[in-house]
Amino acid sequence: xxxxxxxxxEVAGLLDGNIRSLSRLITLIESTPEIxxxxxxxxxxxxxxxxxxxxxxxxxxxxxxxxxxxxxxIRESGRTVAxxxxxxxxxxxxxxxxxxxxxxQSHYTDPGVFIRSISNRGSGGGLSNSTxxxxxxxxxxGFDVILLETVGVGQTELDVMKTSDTVVVVIVPxxxxxxxxxxxxxxxxxxxxxxxxxxxxxxxxxxxxxxSSLQLSDDYRGALPPIIKTKADSGDGISNxxxxxxxxxxDSVFSSDFxxxxxxxxxxxxxxxxxxxxxxxxxxxxxxxxxxxDPALVSLINEVELGQKxxxxxxxxxxxxxxxx
Amino acid sequence: xxxxxxxxxEVAGLLDGNIRSLSRLITLIESTPEIxxxxxxxxxxxxxxxxxxxxxxxxxxxxxxxxxxxxxxIRESGRTVAxxxxxxxxxxxxxxxxxxxxxxQSHYTDPGVFIRSISNRGSGGGLSNSTxxxxxxxxxxGFDVILLETVGVGQTELDVMKTSDTVVVVIVPxxxxxxxxxxxxxxxxxxxxxxxxxxxxxxxxxxxxxxSSLQLSDDYRGALPPIIKTKADSGDGISNxxxxxxxxxxDSVFSSDFxxxxxxxxxxxxxxxxxxxxxxxxxxxxxxxxxxxDPALVSLINEVELGQKxxxxxxxxxxxxxxxx
Numbered sequence: 130x131x132x133x134x135x136x137x138x139e140v141a142g143l144l145d146g147n148i149r150s151l152s153r154l155i156t157l158i159e160s161t162p163e164i165x166x167x168x169x170x171x172x173x174x175x176x177x178x179x180x181x182x183x184x185x186x187x188x189x190x191x192x193x194x195x196x197x198x199x200x201x202x203i204r205e206s207g208r209t210v211a212x213x214x215x216x217x218x219x220x221x222x223x224x225x226x227x228x229x230x231x232x233x234q235s236h237y238t239d240p241g242v243f244i245r246s247i248s249n250r251g252s253g254g255g256l257s258n259s260t261x262x263x264x265x266x267x268x269x270x271g272f273d274v275i276l277l278e279t280v281g282v283g284q285t286e287l288d289v290m291k292t293s294d295t296v297v298v299v300i301v302p303x304x305x306x307x308x309x310x311x312x313x314x315x316x317x318x319x320x321x322x323x324x325x326x327x328x329x330x331x332x333x334x335x336x337x338x339x340x341s342s343l344q345l346s347d348d349y350r351g352a353l354p355p356i357i358k359t360k361a362d363s364g365d366g367i368s369n370x371x372x373x374x375x376x377x378x379x380d381s382v383f384s385s386d387f388x389x390x391x392x393x394x395x396x397x398x399x400x401x402x403x404x405x406x407x408x409x410x411x412x413x414x415x416x417x418x419x420x421x422x423d424p425a426l427v428s429l430i431n432e433v434e435l436g437q438k439x440x441x442x443x444x445x446x447x448x449x450x451x452x453x454x
Numbered sequence: 455x456x457x458x459x460x461x462x463x464e465v466a467g468l469l470d471g472n473i474r475s476l477s478r479l480i481t482l483i484e485s486t487p488e489i490x491x492x493x494x495x496x497x498x499x500x501x502x503x504x505x506x507x508x509x510x511x512x513x514x515x516x517x518x519x520x521x522x523x524x525x526x527x528i529r530e531s532g533r534t535v536a537x538x539x540x541x542x543x544x545x546x547x548x549x550x551x552x553x554x555x556x557x558x559q560s561h562y563t564d565p566g567v568f569i570r571s572i573s574n575r576g577s578g579g580g581l582s583n584s585t586x587x588x589x590x591x592x593x594x595x596g597f598d599v600i601l602l603e604t605v606g607v608g609q610t611e612l613d614v615m616k617t618s619d620t621v622v623v624v625i626v627p628x629x630x631x632x633x634x635x636x637x638x639x640x641x642x643x644x645x646x647x648x649x650x651x652x653x654x655x656x657x658x659x660x661x662x663x664x665x666s667s668l669q670l671s672d673d674y675r676g677a678l679p680p681i682i683k684t685k686a687d688s689g690d691g692i693s694n695x696x697x698x699x700x701x702x703x704x705d706s707v708f709s710s711d712f713x714x715x716x717x718x719x720x721x722x723x724x725x726x727x728x729x730x731x732x733x734x735x736x737x738x739x740x741x742x743x744x745x746x747x748d749p750a751l752v753s754l755i756n757e758v759e760l761g762q763k764x765x766x767x768x769x770x771x772x773x774x775x776x777x778x779x
Binding site: 162163165166169173176177258261262265284391392395396398399400402403404405406407408410411412415430433434435436437438439440441442443444445447448451452 | 487488490491494498501502583586587590609716717720721723724725727728729730731732733735736737740755758759760761762763764765766767768769770772773776777
């Protein structure tokens with residue numbers, strides 16, 4: 130934990146456009162998400178101007194190439210862009226992300242593009258907590274667009290996507306299980322669907338499949354989200370995609386949907402962060418060798434273990450013990 | 455909620471081998487998992503004799519056909535069997551399960567086979583809570599084997615599998631994403647792998663892929679779980695599978711691993727049930743129109759919404775408010 134003085138100096142640096150201060154603050158939040166408590170009051174007034182675009186989808190859909198192609202076009206439109214790649218798996222399995230980072234070095238010499246990968250160092254909600262903090266830093270620093278990219282479609286990735294203003298779900302023609310996957314939460318969060326690698330066999334069929342799944346879904350009673358075909362490695366369809374993203378965002382800001390969404394996002398992060406904290410409290414209590422556990426709790430746990438008390442009823446008793454502690 | 459007298463009568467019926475009492479109690483627990491609190495003390499001494507076998511895997515792997523084939527062989531060995539199919543998706547999308555149930559009517563005239571489907575009527579941990587209660591009923595009723603089957607491999611299904619003594623993970627040669635899927639938790643819970651539809655192209659390759667994934671995994675430093683090829687619709691490989699299941703179970707009971715596993719399972723259900731309960735408490739508090747909310751809480755939520763307080767820090771404050779309530 131850095132000293133308060135040091136932290137204030139870095140925050141002042143960040144607000145002054147110092148990229149090294151930004152980098153150091155990101156590293157701090159990645160390892161200790163709670164540090165946001167000291168930083169947030171200083172940056173909150175600079176926040177809320179950047180457009181946070183989430184990019185998610187199954188592994189191998191080409192999300193990283195797509196981010197890179199989007200970044201190029203965003204730069205051409207005169208805006209600055211930060212790419213934050215989130216990998217919930219351990220650093221040891223993060224090989225492909227590293228490889229993708231190398232490809233992104235096409236932006237390396239452009240100071241208007243900032244690229245950073247973060248992985249899940251903490252437990253449970255750690256990644257979504259630190260992602261929230263880091264996007265807040267990038268936003269306050271002044272990036273016009275923040276691309277938030279995940280490597281897969283697990284629960285953690287979906288949680289990370291909640292930090293975005295606009296969510297782009299990327300699939301490929303051969304994503305056989307993608308319709309199945311979408312049921313698991315992707316469909317509800319998508320503002321735009323992208324069928325990438327659209328030169329491959331089955332691209333049009335995939336577009337139709339997505340459309341009919343969306344039409345059957347209860348979540349879209351009004352307008353369906355756009356479904357856009359791209360070929361990220363050649364850049365085909367990317368300007369069309371960016372146009373849709375910008376249009377949705379402009380409409381959202383214009384109709385003040387933007388503020389409503391941001392408020393909902395903050396409440397959602399409050400909720401998931403509180404749940405993570407509760408999980409931590411629970412696991413501390415369930416640790417057998419916790420010296421603070423009182424005898425009633427120890428005997429409750431023993432009864433459950435031996436099958437003398439059913440775990441569902443015991444859970445309610447446990448909650449009451451925690452509340453009255 | 456039935457009267458206490460009525461409930462006691464049904465429980466007495468269940469312990470007396472009355473299948474209608476069993477059915478009615480299952481219906482009660484499915485809609486109101488908490489009712490287990492009144493039932494458990496009466497049935498706990500009859501519990502712990504049945505062998506609970508979990509069967510899970512991606513959609514389309516043939517789990518239902520496999521359960522049916524296993525049930526036939528289990529009956530031939532003189533044992534009774536209950537099949538409990540759990541579908542966490544809504545009843546409206548549960549078409550395939552219904553179809554599979556029809557196929558299972560081959561056991562319809564055999565009183566030694568009991569078949570029941572349950573879906574997720576409640577929220578969050580509802581299905582795993584009611585599954586626990588229902589397997590306890592089936593166990594206390596006296597079924598020798600309880601086959602617990604899920605339709606997919608989401609988090610809910612994994613939670614349901616925790617109720618099992620032996621977990622069988624079923625995949626098919628064309629499960630292209632299966633190795634990927636396994637990373638998401640299947641690998642850690644599998645006691646036995648089945649490559650079903652093993653007459654299809656790629657079956658042997660899938661066996662090798664699973665084996666090498668297992669060998670690379672940190673979870674199996676000792677013996678690898680068996681990988682068995684089956685063709686459930688013709689019955690090929692099923693007796694081999696049942697033999698492995700029975701052998702593992704016998705070894706487990708003999709080495710008292712069984713009791714250790716059951717204790718761990720009960721603690722795990724205590725934990726997940728407590729988490730579900732906490733989530734409920736949290737969501738009640740976060741409801742804006744909850745008249746019991748005090749002003750400090752309301753203003754905390756407002757500050758988060760407006761971006762004046764960061765949600766991570768607010769979450770900690772919220773937990774303290776809940777604790778001190």
